[in-house]
Amino acid sequence: MTRPSILLSLLLLAGCGSSHEGGADGGMDAGAPPGADAGSSDAGDVDAGAPGADSGIDCSTIGCGAPIFCGEPCTAACGCCDCGGESFCADDDLVTCDGGCYERTPCGPGGCVESSTGASCAGGGTCADLEAEYEALVGVTASMCGAPGECHIVYGHCGVGLGGCHYALNVSTTQEALNDLASRWTAMGCDAGRPVCDCPMPPEDVRCDAGGCLAR
Numbered sequence: 001m002t003r004p005s006i007l008l009s010l011l012l013l014a015g016c017g018s019s020h021e022g023g024a025d026g027g028m029d030a031g032a033p034p035g036a037d038a039g040s041s042d043a044g045d046v047d048a049g050a051p052g053a054d055s056g057i058d059c060s061t062i063g064c065g066a067p068i069f070c071g072e073p074c075t076a077a078c079g080c081c082d083c084g085g086e087s088f089c090a091d092d093d094l095v096t097c098d099g100g101c102y103e104r105t106p107c108g109p110g111g112c113v114e115s116s117t118g119a120s121c122a123g124g125g126t127c128a129d130l131e132a133e134y135e136a137l138v139g140v141t142a143s144m145c146g147a148p149g150e151c152h153i154v155y156g157h158c159g160v161g162l163g164g165c166h167y168a169l170n171v172s173t174t175q176e177a178l179n180d181l182a183s184r185w186t187a188m189g190c191d192a193g194r195p196v197c198d199c200p201m202p203p204e205d206v207r208c209d210a211g212g213c214l215a216r
Helices: 003-025 125-138 175-187
Strands: 087-090 093-098 101-106 112-115 120-121 150-155 162-170 206-209 212-215
Touching: 003 093, 087 112, 093 120, 125 150, 125 162, 125 175, 150 175, 150 206, 162 175, 162 212, 175 206
Parallel strands: 087 120
Antiparallel strands: 087 093, 093 101, 112 120, 150 162, 206 212
């Protein structure tokens, strides 16, 4: 074989070797489906099982939706928040939080009352029943004491026709308890036509004197 022929054969053999190497190192898996990317990563993908994953919503930014009533489906893309123990009135119904969802309790016309401590149904009874309950809370027994620091001043609700102006009472009778009764009183319309008061300034101090709370 001549020298040019030998060189031509070597060149042809070298070209075949390059072609085989390219097929081995091209990076495409022969078993991969068309279009597969051997270098792709799932690190930034949305969890397929998380709320909002199907729509690509970033729930860490949007957050959960409003709490629902118990037994109703949640339609928020990122799930629904749990309620936090609050209570409120919706028309004449009492709405309370129970196990993370809202429960609705009918109270009857004008029966749901909201106060500083939450909401409640006013319950049965008459205006006379409410007045008797109020008077029991501010009566003689409620003003008894046995030691300094057991007395305080509370405001009455004669502005809506219930009770007096101020009371020196044992700390066991709270302002919140009187306020709740007054809220029920007005919700039931018991204040209609009742005389109201024009109260002076409340006492500045109160003490326990001879077993009774005394304002001064």
